Amino acid sequence: MIEWFTIAQVVVAVAAGLLALVLGLIGRRPSDLTLAGPALVEILLIAQIVVAIAAPAAGNAPSGNPYEFWAYLLSAILIPAGAIAWALVDRTRWSTVVVGVACLSIAIMLYRMQIIWSVQGA
Amino acid sequence: MAEPATSETTPPARTRVSGIGVVLVAIYAILALAATGRSTVQILRDFSEAPFAYSLSALAAVVYIVATLSLIVPGAVWKRIAWITISFELLFVLVVGTLSVVDAELFPRDTVWSYYGAGYLFFPVITPVLGLIWLGRNHRVVIPRAR
Numbered sequence: 001m002i003e004w005f006t007i008a009q010v011v012v013a014v015a016a017g018l019l020a021l022v023l024g025l026i027g028r029r030p031s032d033l034t035l036a037g038p039a040l041v042e043i044l045l046i047a048q049i050v051v052a053i054a055a056p057a058a059g060n061a062p063s064g065n066p067y068e069f070w071a072y073l074l075s076a077i078l079i080p081a082g083a084i085a086w087a088l089v090d091r092t093r094w095s096t097v098v099v100g101v102a103c104l105s106i107a108i109m110l111y112r113m114q115i116i117w118s119v120q121g122a
Numbered sequence: 123m124a125e126p127a128t129s130e131t132t133p134p135a136r137t138r139v140s141g142i143g144v145v146l147v148a149i150y151a152i153l154a155l156a157a158t159g160r161s162t163v164q165i166l167r168d169f170s171e172a173p174f175a176y177s178l179s180a181l182a183a184v185v186y187i188v189a190t191l192s193l194i195v196p197g198a199v200w201k202r203i204a205w206i207t208i209s210f211e212l213l214f215v216l217v218v219g220t221l222s223v224v225d226a227e228l229f230p231r232d233t234v235w236s237y238y239g240a241g242y243l244f245f246p247v248i249t250p251v252l253g254l255i256w257l258g259r260n261h262r263v264v265i266p267r268a269r
Binding site: 072074078083090098 | 149
């Protein structure tokens with residue numbers, strides 16, 4: 001992983017998550033605005049897959065367990081897509097909250113992934 | 123698309139999944155995914171390092187999957203399964219959480235439930251409580267209708 005790219009992804013995921021969480025809790029249904037967040041998070045995760053495949057070739061190999069890293073990354077990729085699909089089907093305020101929870105959980109997973117990648121024996 | 127929900131008319135609930143319950147199901151689904159991924163890697167990689175802790179991780183994964191399903195699938199049987207799995211979870215997160223604090227030797231590797239789920243922002247201890255409260259509230263609404 002590339003540290004600044006991870007930080008950027010975490011910032012986007014937290015911002016998108018808090019936005020959706022707050023808008024959902026004040027009663028907004030899923031909107032273009034609240035779904036743009038998880039869509040961007042998803043695109044960044046796809047970029048992260050490319051980075052994770054390419055980085056070891058450039059001398060930036062994971063120091064932790066690669067299987068654990070990939071388990072996180074491949075699980076993470078399902079979550080924003082699932083949340084968006086959910087929000088499109090079930091158009092209630094609570095779907096907006098779900099989108100928020102999904103984005104925040106991605107932020108946590110990215111943090112864990114960075115630790116697995118860069119901290120020895122994590 | 124960007125319409126605020128001013129005159130929201132919620133359709134009557136067909137299953138137990140409605141309102142804030144949707145959020146609960148989403149959290150359960152994420153926990154199920156996280157626990158499954160983690161325990162699969164742990165067991166495939168180095169089961170012998172901490173067989174007890176890793177078996178618990180696998181058990182946690184199965185419980186979360188069943189709990190997620192039981193919250194989604196309608197019917198009295200699944201509702202009972204929801205009660206059982208969620209109570210089981212609460213019991214285990216408390217027992218394993220306490221054991222991991224008192225007797226760290228027993229858990230050389232972490233499980234989802236170690237330290238009351240601290241590695242998962244304490245969601246493993248929060249969600250069963252919310253789940254039971256929610257099941258208890260729904261009890262009055264859903265059960266009379268089902269019988």
